[in-house]
Amino acid sequence: xxxxxxxxxxxxxSMWRMSVAPMMDWTDKHCRYFHRLLSQHTLLYTxxxxxxxxxxxxxxxxxxxxxxxxxxxxxxxGSEPGDLAHSARLGEQWGYDEINLNCGCPSxxxxxxxxxxxLMNEASLxxxxxxxxxxxxxxxxxxxxxxxxxxxxSYDFVRDFVGTVAEAGCNVFVVHARNAWLKGLSPKENRxxxxxxxxxxxxxxxxxxxxxxAVNGGIKTDEVVQQQLGLVDGVMVGREAYxxxxxxxxxxxxxxxxxxxxxxxxxxxxxxVLYMECEAREHGTNWYSIARHMLGLRNGLAGAxxxxxxxxxxxxxxxxxxxxxxxxxxKPGETD
Ligand SMILES: Cc1cc2nc3c(=O)[nH]c(=O)nc-3n(C[C@H](O)[C@H](O)[C@H](O)COP(=O)(O)O)c2cc1C
Numbered sequence: 135x136x137x138x139x140x141x142x143x144x145x146x147x148s149m150w151r152m153s154v155a156p157m158m159d160w161t162d163k164h165c166r167y168f169h170r171l172l173s174q175h176t177l178l179y180t181x182x183x184x185x186x187x188x189x190x191x192x193x194x195x196x197x198x199x200x201x202x203x204x205x206x207x208x209x210x211x212g213s214e215p216g217d218l219a220h221s222a223r224l225g226e227q228w229g230y231d232e233i234n235l236n237c238g239c240p241s242x243x244x245x246x247x248x249x250x251x252x253l254m255n256e257a258s259l260x261x262x263x264x265x266x267x268x269x270x271x272x273x274x275x276x277x278x279x280x281x282x283x284x285x286x287x288s289y290d291f292v293r294d295f296v297g298t299v300a301e302a303g304c305n306v307f308v309v310h311a312r313n314a315w316l317k318g319l320s321p322k323e324n325r326x327x328x329x330x331x332x333x334x335x336x337x338x339x340x341x342x343x344x345x346x347x348a349v350n351g352g353i354k355t356d357e358v359v360q361q362q363l364g365l366v367d368g369v370m371v372g373r374e375a376y377x378x379x380x381x382x383x384x385x386x387x388x389x390x391x392x393x394x395x396x397x398x399x400x401x402x403x404x405x406x407v408l409y410m411e412c413e414a415r416e417h418g419t420n421w422y423s424i425a426r427h428m429l430g431l432r433n434g435l436a437g438a439x440x441x442x443x444x445x446x447x448x449x450x451x452x453x454x455x456x457x458x459x460x461x462x463x464x465k466p467g468e469t470d
């Protein structure tokens with residue numbers, strides 16, 4: 135099995151070197167616009183979009199994004215091959231660079247829909263889903279999953295899952311390096327309690343050298359990123375990128391040898407204000423539904439707390455964003 139995968143699954147894995155994880159309510163299009171200002175090359179994932187939302191809902195609301203966001207991957211939640219094929223095709227038509235299937239989410243709501251992490255118990259169904267999508271799109275179809283579910287600790291389980299799904303045409307696996315415990319833990323606890331086992335992900339890369347394998351879970355420092363990039367093809371960062379976004383401003387230089395863009399936090403904030411004004415004009419978007427994603431931008435700097443408070447102060451809602459920025463930059467006690 136491995137040999138066949140070695141021969142057939144070749145692609146440029148650099149696209150997955152660094153990525154920001156799919157995060158519901160967090161990595162919406164506004165967040166991705168912001169993250170793209172911080173790194174030109176990092177791959178950005180959408181929040182999970184269910185096939186139900188695309189089959190029955192407002193497609194434009196779920197799929198609209200800005201050209202500046204590329205490269206951007208659409209994450210789908212679903213387990214019905216026909217609906218996934220339909221949704222993947224829509225994703226490609228709307229311009230996404232990758233279609234990713236969620237096989238890692240442990241929430242009860244998702245389990246009731248019989249997708250997310252519980253799909254790891256059904257490798258052949260996942261293979262059917264992947265095949266249905268691969269047959270109708272030309273962008274990569276990828277899978278994000280865990281290393282196991284519940285108390286299954288054996289490496290063979292995740293190895294066989296990856297082997298079966300790879301045979302259906304998935305060449306890229308993003309592996310959250312902890313089990314999902316489907317009973318008794320909230321999704322939040324499921325991102326913290328089951329232990330991290332990065333060695334399992336490294337073993338997958340050794341066993342499937344031709345596949346692109348990216349590791350995810352608990353990664354917060356360049357030291358760990360560099361260590362992991364020596365073992366696997368990519369690193370996906372979730373919460374740390376969201377809470378401390380300025381970290382991403384060093385990634386183009388460190389991980390893509392691209393020092394061409396000089397960035398400052400002030401310039402990024404100014405670009406975000408222009409974006410807020412444009413979004414308000416063209417789509418009626420409130421600035422605070424955009425600003426909420428950049429509240430960590432000045433973390434670690436003097437005055438960060440006040441800056442954050444002003445940008446998240448709901449009493450400011452009626453002010454235009456450039457006025458909010460002006461006030462956020464004013465030191466307490468200072469007037470214009
Ligand atoms: C608020 C939030 C929402 C999330 N939503 C999704 C999701 O929609 N799809 C998914 O595959 N993972 C989701 N995750 C999990 C992340 O993608 C990631 O696997 C997890 O946070 C571990 O990475 P980290 O330790 O770098 O944050 C979510 C995580 C958070 C914090």
